[in-house]
Each structure stands twice: as structure tokens, then as C-alpha cells.
Amino acid sequence: MGKRLSIAMFVDACGYEVLRTRPWFLEEISTPKQVTSLFGYSSACVPAILTGRRPNENDHWSAFFYAPESSPFKSLENLRFLPSSIFDRGRVRAMLSKGIAKAYGYTGYFQIYNVPFDVLPSFDYAEKKDIFKPGGINRGPSIFDDLAEAGVPHHVSNWRLSEKENVESLRAAVTDGNIEFAFLYTASLDSLMHDVTKESPKVDEKLQEYQAVVRDLLRLAESRYDEVRFALFSDHGMATVEKVVDLIPKVEGTGLTFGKEYAAVYDSTMMRFWF
Known part of the structure; x- marks a missing residue:
């Protein structure tokens, strides 16, 4: 069995409506699919993504x-x-x-x-512990607990660092070729859309940056691994204030x-x- 790498890329606030009007985004990979998020915002949505459980099951809802x-x-x-x-x-x-x-x-x-x-x-x-580490969820395990328990070599972004630093850190880990799972965290799209709305051309520019990052990462990963799996997902979208x-x-x-x-x-x- 050859070497396989799975990359999970989280893009904060990159909801379906953000990508629906931008069909060019990573069009060679797949067509975006709409999923129903939770009632709430990131403090509820992200723990639900990481655990596969609802707020009443993981004790993460409003901050x-x-x-x-x-x-x-x-x-x-x-x-x-x-x-x-x-x-x-x-x-x-x-x-x-x-x-x-x-x-x-x-x-x-x-x-x-x-x-x-x-x-x-x-x-x-609610969020007193780092939810991107084992033991970070108030009730029950997350994917990071499961990875640690199963002994899967993996790389997880540090949300305190800049996106550039996290991308470079992941590139280094992929180049080494010793990990089997990677979680890339990006959050600047959310803050950008709070300032300029999801309709702004600046959002197109940001998505073009992400697209270049993904393509570069996949080229690098495919040169080091026999099989590469990639998924890009988000927690919520962005409403335009009227x-x-x-x-x-x-x-x-x-x-x-x-x-x-x-x-x-x-x-x-x-x-x-x-x-």
C-alpha cells in the first residue's frame, strides 16, 4: 500500500453563497456543495465540525x-x-x-x-481550552483526540499564527513526507468580509490567493505521496448588512x-x- 495524505482545509466564513457566484474557484477539483450549518456562529459550528456532535452533546454553543x-x-x-x-x-x-x-x-x-x-x-x-488539540472539547473527543489515540502522524495549524506561517509550516511537513493527515486553518476571509461584504472584488482576490495555495500544496503533496485526498470546508457564510x-x-x-x-x-x- 502506497503513502497516502489527507488534507482538510478550513476556511472561516466561506459559505456556499460565497462560492456560488464564483464557479471558477478550484473548478478542477469539484463542485461546491451546500450543507446546513448549526444555529449559532463559530463558537458552535467549529466544535460541531471537529466532533461530529451538536452543541447539546459537546457543550459548545454561545461563547x-x-x-x-x-x-x-x-x-x-x-x-x-x-x-x-x-x-x-x-x-x-x-x-x-x-x-x-x-x-x-x-x-x-x-x-x-x-x-x-x-x-x-x-x-x-465555553472555549477555555484549545479546541484544536486533544482534550480541547468540553464533552467528548474531537478528531484530534482520535488522531492521537490511533497514533496517526498528523499536522495541525496553530490558529495564533498568521496564515502565511501556517501554510509554510504545512508545506514543510508535507515535504518531509511523514504525516498522514493535515488540518490547515485559515481565518482572514471572515474578517475581510466583515469589512467589505461578500460581494466585494477583494473577496475574489482573497479566494484567488487560497486557490494558489491549494494548487501549490497539492502539487507538492502529489510529488511526495502516492495518493492525496483534499477537502475544503467552512463553518458558516456571511450576510450583507442592509x-x-x-x-x-x-x-x-x-x-x-x-x-x-x-x-x-x-x-x-x-x-x-x-x-
Whole structure:
């Protein structure tokens, strides 16, 4: 039996609607197929992809969830006294998130986003561990646990590194020819479409970059292996914003008291309530 390599390439936000209008993308490989994603966004979709199980089975859904009794953020209650003019800025909160993650020993993707400091002690966070490593899922195994248990030589991207670094790292592993499975993680398409929408010519340029990367990787892999299998997939697509509605004032206008009569998390694609 000859050497075989399977490459799984994850492209964040590269949903079916993104590729449907771009039939030229990797047309020599296959025709894109539409699949139904989960209700939620990346914090739910990616763990489901990695485990083959739904949020109620792997305990990954919204990033924050209401848990006042077990919240690890009670010691951060005094952050509410920080001046909002400074600490409500995106870059400042990103830096603060890194500090909190380091202090708490979190290895997963952690971001407090715009969660108000005064309600943070009422919530817990789902992705405390690196979901791209064995033991990273809250309940049950992932493909990375299965690979480790089966002793399959493999290569996994480091999501903290740039796409260029991850591609070069994978090229080096493929050149060595000792792996049987590779997981390539790419996330910049998501952030790009947040800025320019999925209809922008800049998205075409980004997909052309990915196309060149894939073709180069496959040529390299086919020179080192007898059989190469490749799959490109995503977690969700991208909706173009046409109208903005501020929902929080509408909820607060009901007269219900947050923390007593209800709690809520306003995520990218859903509102989640506890009563």
C-alpha cells in the first residue's frame, strides 16, 4: 500500500453563497456543495465540525452563557469602575482579554468583546481550552483526540499564527513526507468580509490567493505521496448588512430587570435569553 495524505482545509466564513457566484474557484477539483450549518456562529459550528456532535452533546454553543453560581469572573467585578471612554474600545478590550486569558490559564480563543463589566460575573465562557488539540472539547473527543489515540502522524495549524506561517509550516511537513493527515486553518476571509461584504472584488482576490495555495500544496503533496485526498470546508457564510436595528434598548424597554427577571447574551447571529 502506497503513502497516502489527507488534507482538510478550513476556511472561516466561506459559505456556499460565497462560492456560488464564483464557479471558477478550484473548478478542477469539484463542485461546491451546500450543507446546513448549526444555529449559532463559530463558537458552535467549529466544535460541531471537529466532533461530529451538536452543541447539546459537546457543550459548545454561545461563547458566553449564564452561570452566576459558577462564573470564574466574579473577581473581575471591580472592572466596572474603569472609565468606559477608554475600556470600551475594541483594541483595549482585546488587550484586556489577552491578560485575562493568561491570568486564568485559558488556552482557547478568549475574547470579552463588548460584554459589560458589571454583568461579566454572571456568565461563564465555553472555549477555555484549545479546541484544536486533544482534550480541547468540553464533552467528548474531537478528531484530534482520535488522531492521537490511533497514533496517526498528523499536522495541525496553530490558529495564533498568521496564515502565511501556517501554510509554510504545512508545506514543510508535507515535504518531509511523514504525516498522514493535515488540518490547515485559515481565518482572514471572515474578517475581510466583515469589512467589505461578500460581494466585494477583494473577496475574489482573497479566494484567488487560497486557490494558489491549494494548487501549490497539492502539487507538492502529489510529488511526495502516492495518493492525496483534499477537502475544503467552512463553518458558516456571511450576510450583507442592509439595515441595523439596536435590539438591546428594545429588550431593556420591556421593564424587566437584568439579573433578576432575565439574562441575555447578544451574539453575532442570535439572542440567547435565560428567565
